[in-house]
Structure formats: structure tokens, C-alpha cells
Amino acid sequence: EVSAALLHGRRNVLLIIADDGGFEMGVYGNNRCQTPHLDALAAQSLVFSRARTSVSSCSPSSRAALLTGLPSHENGLYGLHHDVHHYNSFENVRSLPAILRENGIRTGIIGKKHVGPASAYIFDYEQTEENNSIMQVGRNITRIKPFFLYVAFHDPHRCDHENPFYGHFCDKFGNGEPGYGHIPDWTPVHYKPEDVLLPYFVPDTEAAREDVASQYTTISRLDQGVGLVIEEIRKASMADDTLIIFSSDNGISFPNGRTNMYEPGLAVPMFIKSPYDESRRGEMTDIQANLLDIVPTVLDWFDIDYPEYHILKPSQPIKLTGKSLLPLLNDEKGVESDTFFGSHITHEITMNYPMRAIIQEERYKLIHNLNAPGTPFPIDQDFYLSPTFLDMLNRTLNGRPLRWIKELKDYYFREEWEMFDLKTDPKECVNVHRKKKYKEKFSELKEKLFQWQKSTYDPWLCAPHGVLLENAEGPFCAPLHNRKYIKEL
Amino acid sequence: EVSAALLHGRRNVLLIIADDGGFEMGVYGNNRCQTPHLDALAAQSLVFSRARTSVSSCSPSSRAALLTGLPSHENGLYGLHHDVHHYNSFENVRSLPAILRENGIRTGIIGKKHVGPASAYIFDYEQTEENNSIMQVGRNITRIKPFFLYVAFHDPHRCDHENPFYGHFCDKFGNGEPGYGHIPDWTPVHYKPEDVLLPYFVPDTEAAREDVASQYTTISRLDQGVGLVIEEIRKASMADDTLIIFSSDNGISFPNGRTNMYEPGLAVPMFIKSPYDESRRGEMTDIQANLLDIVPTVLDWFDIDYPEYHILKPSQPIKLTGKSLLPLLNDEKGVESDTFFGSHITHEITMNYPMRAIIQEERYKLIHNLNAPGTPFPIDQDFYLSPTFLDMLNRTLNGRPLRWIKELKDYYFREEWEMFDLKTDPKECVNVHRKKKYKEKFSELKEKLFQWQKSTYDPWLCAPHGVLLENAEGPFCAPLHNRKYIKEL
Numbered sequence: 001e002v003s004a005a006l007l008h009g010r011r012n013v014l015l016i017i018a019d020d021g022g023f024e025m026g027v028y029g030n031n032r033c034q035t036p037h038l039d040a041l042a043a044q045s046l047v048f049s050r051a052r053t054s055v056s057s058c059s060p061s062s063r064a065a066l067l068t069g070l071p072s073h074e075n076g077l078y079g080l081h082h083d084v085h086h087y088n089s090f091e092n093v094r095s096l097p098a099i100l101r102e103n104g105i106r107t108g109i110i111g112k113k114h115v116g117p118a119s120a121y122i123f124d125y126e127q128t129e130e131n132n133s134i135m136q137v138g139r140n141i142t143r144i145k146p147f148f149l150y151v152a153f154h155d156p157h158r159c160d161h162e163n164p165f166y167g168h169f170c171d172k173f174g175n176g177e178p179g180y181g182h183i184p185d186w187t188p189v190h191y192k193p194e195d196v197l198l199p200y201f202v203p204d205t206e207a208a209r210e211d212v213a214s215q216y217t218t219i220s221r222l223d224q225g226v227g228l229v230i231e232e233i234r235k236a237s238m239a240d241d242t243l244i245i246f247s248s249d250n251g252i253s254f255p256n257g258r259t260n261m262y263e264p265g266l267a268v269p270m271f272i273k274s275p276y277d278e279s280r281r282g283e284m285t286d287i288q289a290n291l292l293d294i295v296p297t298v299l300d301w302f303d304i305d306y307p308e309y310h311i312l313k314p315s316q317p318i319k320l321t322g323k324s325l326l327p328l329l330n331d332e333k334g335v336e337s338d339t340f341f342g343s344h345i346t347h348e349i350t351m352n353y354p355m356r357a358i359i360q361e362e363r364y365k366l367i368h369n370l371n372a373p374g375t376p377f378p379i380d381q382d383f384y385l386s387p388t389f390l391d392m393l394n395r396t397l398n399g400r401p402l403r404w405i406k407e408l409k410d411y412y413f414r415e416e417w418e419m420f421d422l423k424t425d426p427k428e429c430v431n432v433h434r435k436k437k438y439k440e441k442f443s444e445l446k447e448k449l450f451q452w453q454k455s456t457y458d459p460w461l462c463a464p465h466g467v468l469l470e471n472a473e474g475p476f477c478a479p480l481h482n483r484k485y486i487k488e489l
Numbered sequence: 490e491v492s493a494a495l496l497h498g499r500r501n502v503l504l505i506i507a508d509d510g511g512f513e514m515g516v517y518g519n520n521r522c523q524t525p526h527l528d529a530l531a532a533q534s535l536v537f538s539r540a541r542t543s544v545s546s547c548s549p550s551s552r553a554a555l556l557t558g559l560p561s562h563e564n565g566l567y568g569l570h571h572d573v574h575h576y577n578s579f580e581n582v583r584s585l586p587a588i589l590r591e592n593g594i595r596t597g598i599i600g601k602k603h604v605g606p607a608s609a610y611i612f613d614y615e616q617t618e619e620n621n622s623i624m625q626v627g628r629n630i631t632r633i634k635p636f637f638l639y640v641a642f643h644d645p646h647r648c649d650h651e652n653p654f655y656g657h658f659c660d661k662f663g664n665g666e667p668g669y670g671h672i673p674d675w676t677p678v679h680y681k682p683e684d685v686l687l688p689y690f691v692p693d694t695e696a697a698r699e700d701v702a703s704q705y706t707t708i709s710r711l712d713q714g715v716g717l718v719i720e721e722i723r724k725a726s727m728a729d730d731t732l733i734i735f736s737s738d739n740g741i742s743f744p745n746g747r748t749n750m751y752e753p754g755l756a757v758p759m760f761i762k763s764p765y766d767e768s769r770r771g772e773m774t775d776i777q778a779n780l781l782d783i784v785p786t787v788l789d790w791f792d793i794d795y796p797e798y799h800i801l802k803p804s805q806p807i808k809l810t811g812k813s814l815l816p817l818l819n820d821e822k823g824v825e826s827d828t829f830f831g832s833h834i835t836h837e838i839t840m841n842y843p844m845r846a847i848i849q850e851e852r853y854k855l856i857h858n859l860n861a862p863g864t865p866f867p868i869d870q871d872f873y874l875s876p877t878f879l880d881m882l883n884r885t886l887n888g889r890p891l892r893w894i895k896e897l898k899d900y901y902f903r904e905e906w907e908m909f910d911l912k913t914d915p916k917e918c919v920n921v922h923r924k925k926k927y928k929e930k931f932s933e934l935k936e937k938l939f940q941w942q943k944s945t946y947d948p949w950l951c952a953p954h955g956v957l958l959e960n961a962e963g964p965f966c967a968p969l970h971n972r973k974y975i976k977e978l
């Protein structure tokens with residue numbers, strides 16, 4: 001059986017994912033960090049200004065969401081997959097590589113996999129951290145020519161915890177200097193702290209500037225790696241029938257970034273190059289995109305229906321949260337700018353800090369912090385060791401100005417509900433959920449978020465003030481009456 | 490190869506575990522709840538007055554700890570195993586059935602297994618909830634005659650959440666009345682609310698008395714089931730070479746009980762009958778016992794050494810926390826009354842509330858609540874629906890007296906450190922950790938608990954005020970400086 005998609009010549013998909021990558025590239029207005037290959041790819045792509053991950057946790061949560069099209073709480077991979085954390089998706093979740101393999105598409109992964117259980121995420125060809133060094137894998141791109149190829153770079157992830165010897169962003173790994181080894185296809189680019197562009201959410205300090213300079217070096221390495229992948233596709237004569245998607249698994253590892261539901265944690269670069277739809281190449285779209293859209297987009301490309309099945313109970317059929325982005329490649333109005341939904345549970349096993357988020361009209365954003373207000377926001381091992389955070393900690397202790405958009409105290413202790421008007425307050429500094437002006441919108445967002453959680457079978461539906469129960473009419477929340485005591489603390 | 494243990498005729502072990510079972514039996518001074526078979530077994534056993542589980546979470550955490558000899562945080566099974574929770578132990582943990590099978594012991598399980606991954610907990614013979622109804626399994630005891638047999642009753646677990654039709658404690662399941670089915674080998678015993686003995690930690694209310702009366706019916710069913718198992722052992726002529734251990738996985742599901750580190754959550758009945766050591770039969774020992782002692786006890790019985798191995802890192806060799814209890818069967822001084830250590834992380838997936846506990850000299854008890862003070866203590870679905878808890882909730886809402894040892898507010902919101910002097914305050918009502926008199930003891934317990942966490946590779950070693958890092962000298966805690974802000978809330 002030959003599908004309509006194959007008849008139309010839609011043959012391959014190349015999905016390239018950066019690890020903690022941000023907007024440090026020309027196409028997104030950064031003229032300091034050198035990313036000629038990413039910019040060249042972007043010039044042939046539709047570029048997304050409003051793409052987000054539904055969960056800002058390193059690889060596992062975000063990548064499991066990306067590969068299943070289901071938010072964290074629904075696919076079962078609640079936190080990091082490796083080491084003591086050892087979270088796994090539900091065994092019977094239907095992942096993109098599984099669906100594609102069933103439909104005769106050859107699948108491959110090169111790079112960081114970081115999801116499990118293994119049986120749920122089998123690719124025909126696998127070169128991952130499971131059989132390679134995490135730092136090296138993702139650059140050996142010449143070994144394979146599959147139809148769906150997922151290239152998952154470890155760049156520009158931090159190295160502070162696992163491999164501090166190689167610099168804060170592994171930026172010295174393989175640079176040819178004594179002791180650092182040699183990556184033959186990489187020409188290191190170095191940056192001066194005074195030349196970097198500081199995002200608004202990074203403190204304006206010497207420590208942070210040096211940190212960002214290291215990050216840039218690794219982003220330029222990522223850029224060269226992307227160039228090599230694209231060149232291989234071209235040399236293999238697959239450029240004419242391959243859909244190329246570039247994005248990142250989550251925001252950069254700086255304050256308000258990775259592991260947060262604030263915009264710097266959620267927002268990711270994304271661009272999509274189709275060999276057929278050339279009309280919008282180099283254009284920027286403001287349509288809201290989510291990594292949860294990747295599965296429907298790739299299935300649309302191959303003209304494959306998402307299977308009908310359930311994970312836990314027959315009465316809970318699985319539906320995708322996202323939508324295909326393909327129609328956008330021809331027409332800005334081809335896709336509605338829908339509501340963003342996000343779901344975060346934990347990152348490292350000790351970092352249980354469940355959050356849910358909704359963004360409507362690209363303006364009204366509501367975050368539900370289920371562990372607030374008494375539990376401090378957790379700090380991951382990598383970020384703790386970063387020059388940026390250690391400097392923030394020391395400045396706070398010594399009473400020196402933080403040169404940041406808020407105080408550390410505010411970062412640790414959050415209100416249960418955080419509502420931001422992104423139009424008037426894009427930096428998310430003013431929590432408006434108690435303001436009269438936003439009262440109705442607050443209720444509306446709360447209700448929409450609740451309904452989404454319900455439709456995706458969220459076990460945390462009733463947290464933290466109720467217990468999730470079920471009767472003949474379905475799930476409902478029984479009140480715990482633990483709320484009124486919180487203020488008394 | 491024939492081991493010394495086999496030469497001495499130590500052939501079989503029968504391990505019987507109740508589900509949420511407490512002290513409602515004659516041998517522990519309760520003359521209302523009828524348990525003739527348990528009392529008869531106890532009369533031939535050494536009875537423990539001070540046995541505890543290291544984790545008070547339904548089956549998985551406690552049972553994984555029981556079957557591995559390792560606390561929750563070390564065996565990797567951090568919470569419930571079934572449904573959305575889907576926690577598993579580390580794949581390469583070495584469980585008791587695995588070690589016994591390697592040593593030529595035939596192993597069987599009848600009843601509630603509730604641990605995973607399957608590969609780590611294989612028994613030669615399995616009749617569990619995986620291939621039977623959870624309510625029926627544990628009574629089909631006539632099918633097997635293995636050497637290590639683990640009979641895990643579902644009695645007297647609550648039914649409020651999963652099967653409310655059968656009564657609060659499944660006490661109507663199989664009672665022969667229309668609609669409830671029929672268990673042929675069970676003669677239901679019924680109790681009047683006014684006749685039950687209320688433990689001090691249960692409110693003295695009509696609702697709670699009725700709840701306890703239902704519980705008693707199910708305990709009497711457990712008792713009859715234990716009688717049937719023992720009778721089968723006798724009929725199979727195995728009574729003369731079988732070690733019989735009876736205990737429960739955690740405390741009863743009442744306030745301060747299951748899911749708590751308070752004594753009603755930790756304390757479990759335990760008695761051990763040896764066919765050889767008759768001198769102390771019917772005696773009570775005050776030596777501190779822990780479910781973590783089961784693995785070393787059974788291995789001692791079979792004269793098998795615990796294997797040398799590691800779970801995550803070669804530099805972290807696995808050592809058991811517990812000790813063999815066998816020497817006690819002859820001599821009260823055969824075992825030292827050592828320090829109790831406990832480790833709890835979550836129960837249902839939404840109930841993340843990590844706690845660590847230490848008890849020294851059976852008097853000084855310290856609990857570390859890692860999510861306190863701002864996160865309310867979580868309530869599980871079963872307990873929420875119980876008449877006891879619903880009545881507590883309604884009394885609190887209506888301002889009626891709770892008739893309990895504390896207020897609901899205190900139950901929800903706990904201090905980070907709770908220290909009790911069990912000698913002067915056995916009900917754990919007075920937190921003494923700030924009192925001058927206990928200052929030194931507090932420091933000592935904190936340090937001992939920290940050292941135990943370190944020696945068992947606890948990922949939560951530094952929570953909640955530090956980040957766990959490692960240098961050449963080993964793990965250390967880097968401070969977050971999030972503590973001083975807590976009081977400002």
C-alpha cells in the first residue's frame with residue numbers, strides 16, 4: 001500500500017534538536033553568536049517566533065513529550081530518565097518511531113535519546129548515549145541514511161555537573177588543546193565576555209557574561225554540526241524530498257530558563273524547511289507552536305493516522321494535544337494560533353515541583369505551582385554549579401546588588417497561581433491574578449487549564465487542595481480544606 | 490553443593506504479610522478482635538513488640554524494601570507501583586527471591602506482589618494480582634509447596650477507593666450475602682461499633698468506631714486465612730522444617746498511620762516461629778526489628794551470603810541496613826537493639842512528601858520532613874474516603890470537636906524537623922527539637938541520620954536546603970540559602 005504522502009514524494013524527515021538551545025543565532029536577531037549554518041537553514045525555512053516546549057526539563061520530559069505528542073503527565077515520563085531519577089513512560093505509550101516503523105518508515109536516531117522504557121522507543125538505527133559518549137554522539141552523522149532521522153545534539157547543554165573539566169558548556173571538549181581531545185570537523189569559535197548579548201533574564205554581571213561566552217562557543221559548535229548534517233543530506237541527494245525541522249528541547253540553563261514555566265524556560269527556536277513549499281521561506285510566523293506539534297506534523301507529512309488506543313483505561317482514549325504545522329508552510333492562516341498548554345512534574349528526582357501552564361491569545365499566561373508557596377523552587381545540579389547562579393547566590397549572601405530582574409527570594413518562593421500579561425509585562429515580573437481587571441480572565445484560564453488536564457487524564461488534576469476521585473460521571477475533585485491554613489504559617 | 494543450613498535441616502521459609510495490618514489481635518492485648526489462628530501462631534513464636542517498617546507506604550515501597558533489604562531511596566522504588574504512579578526498583582537490584590533462586594531454593598509468591606520491574610522480582614511460582622483478582626488472591630493457598638513461600642494477603646487493606654461496593658475494608662467481599670459472592674473457607678465474624686478498642690490515634694467518634702468494626706471483620710478473615718496456610722504446611726509435613734514469619738507491610742490506614750512516619754504508621758506486628766528453637770516460644774522481645782531485617786534473616790536461615798554488587802556506581806557497594814533476627818530465637822541478647830532508620834518518598838504519584846526518620850534507644854525519635862513547612866501533608870484516595878477521615882474533615886469545617894489527639898491543621902502542616910521523646914510522649918504530640926534539654930541529642934540524631942543516608946546513597950541527602958554534589962572525597966552538600974526566607978512567608 002502506497003500512501004498519498006509517498007505518492008506526493010514526501011519521503012524523509014530530518015528532525016534536529018539542540019539540548020538546552022536558545023535564540024543565540026542570527027535569524028533570531030543575535031548578531032554576535034556566529035551561526036551561519038543555522039541561519040542558512042532558517043533562510044530556507046518557515047521560522048517560528050512563538051514555539052514552546054510543553055515541559056522545560058532537560059531531555060527526558062521534553063523529549064518524551066516530543067516523541068509521543070503527549071504532555072508529561074499523560075505519557076508517564078515525569079522526570080529525568082537516567083541514574084537515580086529513572087523515570088520511564090508508560091510501557092504501552094505509542095511513540096512516533098513506533099508508529100512510523102509500523103507504517104514502513106525507516107527510523108534512525110543519532111544523539112541524545114534519554115527516554116525509556118526501551119521497548120517504547122525503538123528506532124531501526126540507534127547511535128545514542130547508550131552506546132556512545134554523550135558528548136561525542138550527535139556528531140557522527142555520516143553513518144546512516146534513514147527516512148525519519150532524529151539528530152539530537154548534546155550541544156549546547158551545560159557540563160558543570162557531569163564533566164566540569166571540559167568547561168561550563170563542554171566548550172573545550174575536543175577543541176584540540178592538550179588534554180581536551182580533538183573533534184576533526186569542528187573549528188572552535190571563541191567569544192569575549194564583553195561582546196555577548198545578555199538576554200533580559202540573565203544578570204548583568206561579569207560572571208554571567210563569561211558564562212554566556214562559553215555558551216556561544218558551544219552554540220557555534222552546534223551550528224557547525226547542523227551544517228554537516230545538512231551537507232550529508234545534500235550529498236545523499238535527499239535534500240529534495242526531506243522535511244527538516246530544527247528546534248531545542250527546552251530553554252537555556254539560566255535563571256528563569258530550563259526547569260521553569262517562565263518564557264525563558266518554555267520558548268524554543270523552531271524552523272521548518274519543506275522541499276516543496278517554497279513560498280514562505282525565510283519568513284517568520286507568529287503562530288503559537290509547541291513541541292507537542294512535532295508528532296502530528298510528522299504524521300501529517302507521511303499521511304499516517306494517529307492510532308486509536310488507550311494507555312491505562314479503555315474509557316480514556318488517547319488524543320494528541322498538538323496540531324500539524326505543515327499547512328503554515330504555505331499560508332499564515334493555515335493553522336489557528338491555539339492555546340498553549342504545558343505540564344511539568346520534576347527534573348532531578350529530588351526536584352518535585354509540579355507546574356501546569358496555559359497561555360491564551362499570546363498574552364494571558366497562567367502558571368499553577370502545585371507545591372507553592374512553602375516549598376522552595378528547586379535548583380538542578382548543573383545550574384547550581386554555573387558561574388551565573390553561584391554569583392547570584394554570593395551576591396545575595398553578601399548583600400550586593402543582584403543586577404537581575406528579581407531577587408533570589410522571589411525565585412525560590414512563588415505563589416500558587418502566577419498570572420502574567422505578556423503584552424504589558426513580557427518579563428513576567430508582575431503577578432496580576434489578584435487584580436480586579438484580570439478577575440474574569442483568571443477564572444477563564446483556570447477553567448480551561450482544568451478542562452485540558454481532565455481531557456489528558458492528569459493525575460494532578462485536583463492538586464494541591466483536593467483528592468482526585470471518580471464516580472459514574474467521571475473524575476471529580478474532593479476538597480481537602482488545607483488551603484485556608486497556608487496563610488497562617 | 491550442600492550448605493550448612495540445609496545440613497541442619499533448615500528447609501523452608503513461610504513469610505506471611507498482612508496489608509495495612511495492625512495490632513488488632515489477642516497476642517498484642519486486643520481481646521475484642523477475634524484472631525485465634527494468629528494467636529496460636531504467636532504462641533509458638535517469638536513475638537516482637539518493636540517491629541517497624543522502614544517506609545509506611547502501601548505495598549510497593551514497603552514490599553520492595555522488605556524483598557530487597559534496602560530502604561526506598563536505595564532500591565529505587567520510590568512510590569506505588571501500579572497505575573499512574575508506576576514506580577519501579579532499579580533494574581539491577583538483587584531481590585530476595587532472585588538470590589534464593591540462584592542458590593537453589595524454590596520460591597513462590599501467593600498474593601499481593603505490587604513491585605517491579607518484573608525481571609527483578611521473579612519467583613518460580615506466582616499467583617498474584619497480576620494473574621488473579623487482588624481481593625481473591627492470597628486465599629488460594631492450596632496450589633503450591635515451595636521452599637520459600639511468600640503469602641501476601643490483601644486483608645485488611647481498605648476498599649474505599651478501588652472497590653467501595655464491598656465495604657470500607659472489603660469486609661463484605663465473599664461473605665455469602667446476595668451480590669457479594671462467597672469465599673467457601675471463610676466464616677465472617679461481625680463486630681459492634683461499641684465493642685471495638687479504639688487506638689489512641691483514632692478519633693473517638695461513632696464514624697471511626699464503625700470504621701474499626703469493619704476493619705475487625707477483615708482482620709478476622711485474615712486470621713482464618715493464616716490458619717488455612719498453617720494447616721496446609723502441617724498437612725504437607727513441612728511444619729517441622731519451616732521458618733514462619735508473620736508481619737504487615739505498614740501501619741493501619743487511620744490518621745497518623747499508613748503514609749506517616751509517626752509510630753502508628755511505622756509499627757507493625759511481627760512474630761517468628763522456628764521449628765528448632767523452642768525455648769522462647771510465646772515470649773515477647775523488646776529488641777527493635779525492622780522489615781529491612783527480613784532479607785538478612787532469611788539469608789541467615791539458608792546460610793547464604795548477600796552478594797557483592799553495586800546498583801548505580803562501582804564506587805557504591807550495596808550493604809544491607811538490617812540484621813538477622815534468628816539469634817534472638819534462642820537468646821534475648823543474641824541481637825543488639827540497634828538504631829531504627831526509615832525512608833519515605835511518596836505513595837500515590839501526587840503525594841510526594843519525602844521523609845527520613847531515626848529512632849535511638851527506643852526513645853529519641855527524629856523525623857525530617859523534606860517538604861515542610863509549606864506543603865500540606867498529602868491524603869491518599871483510600872483514606873480520604875474513609876468514614877474516619879471524612880468525619881474529621883466535616884467536624885473541622887463545622888467547628889465541632891475532633892475528639893482526636895491533634896487538630897487537622899497540625900496534621901497537614903508539619904515542621905521540617907519533628908523530634909519526640911517516646912518515653913515521656915509516646916503519642917508524639919510534643920515536638921522537642923528546639924528545647925534546650927534535647928539540643929545535643931537533636932544534633933546527634935541529625936548527624937547519625939545524615940551518615941546513614943550517605944552510606945545508603947540517598948539522592949535526597951542534601952534536601953531541602955542544599956544541592957547534592959560530589960568531589961574526589963565523595964558526596965557533599967552545597968548550600969542553597971533558601972532556609973531563612975521560609976519564616977517570612
Ligand SMILES: [Ca+2]
Nearest residue numbers: 019020058059
Ligand atoms: Ca535539555
Ligand SMILES: [Ca+2]
Nearest residue numbers: 508509547548
Ligand atoms: Ca499496605
Ligand SMILES: [Mg+2]
Nearest residue numbers: 058161162382
Ligand atoms: Mg544533566
Ligand SMILES: [Mg+2]
Nearest residue numbers: 547650651871
Ligand atoms: Mg490502594
